[in-house]
Amino acid sequence: MATPDLRDADRRTPEQPLPPAGPTEAKAPSAGLHRESWVAAAKAVAGIVGLFVLWELLVRIIDPPDYLFVGPLSAFAELTERPGYFAENTFVTLQEALAGFALGTALGVLCGATLHYSSTARSFLYPALIAIDTIPKVALAPLFIVWFGFGFESKAFVAMAIAFFPLVINTFDGLSSVPHELQELARINRASAWKRMVKIDFVYAIPSIFSGAKISISLAVGGAVVGEFIAGSKGLGYVILLANSQVDLPSMFAAFIVLAAIALALFFVVDYAGRKLAPWKNHAK
Secondary structure, three states, rough: OOOOOHHHHHOOOOOOOOOOOHHHHHHHHHHHHHHHHHHHHHHHHHHHHHHHHHHHHHHHHHHHOOOOOOHHHHHHHHHHHHHHHHHHHHHHHHHHHHHHHHHHHHHHHHHHHHHHHHHHHHHHHHEEEEEHHHHOOHHHHHHHHHHHOOOHHHHHHHHHHHHHHHHHHHHHHHHHHHOHHHHHHHHHHOOOOHHHHHHHHHHHHHHHHHHHHHHHHHHHHHHHHHHHHHHHHHHHHHHHHHHHHHHOOOHHHHHHHHHHHHHHHHHHHHHHHHHHOOHHHHHHH
């Protein structure tokens, strides 16, 4: 009588799939990522608080006149005394920055993809874009004011002009870095050009595009402020100019702190979106 082979017990046919991973196994990577995110956030908060403490200590030790330098406590006191004033102007700058960032992202990704897929466009446009990028964006602000007036549109276009170029370069680089093996695999499987672009090229380029977006979102906030410097009647840029004319340093530094908070918050929002859309990048680290 033949003895049964015990190894048969470990053999599974296609009709007998492996059992699903348990709750601990499935959630372990996610829990690790969440823990790392909380640790990174705690370190960032500790660094910011430490910077404020050093700033305040420096002011108390040197004790400069209020018209030369003030500490963060004076700036925060100004924020608490006039919260509505700062909130109203913050909302204006935030709208301009987000509009410029959205427009710059759309045009930047489109232009970067055009440069990648069209060698003719790349030959003509790439040198021109590099040349235009060397022009100081502050010099373009008066031109946008002539074209679009003193309202919301001119500030949004200044923010767009500054946010545009990092996304062009990063989109082009991301699409150009798709491995040759993936391109050959798509060709062997007779994938259409549209499917290759949507399912391979842009998926692979997502991390690079979001790297450019994290740079652009902060630049867009600065671009909105530049527009308000030149032709603004409201917004945080206008607050800074008004405080400068009145030698009101607490208001000026309060506006600086709000601007930094806006840029930092938007940076982390874009970074979070990039992590969600490209989770494989996090697991690869």
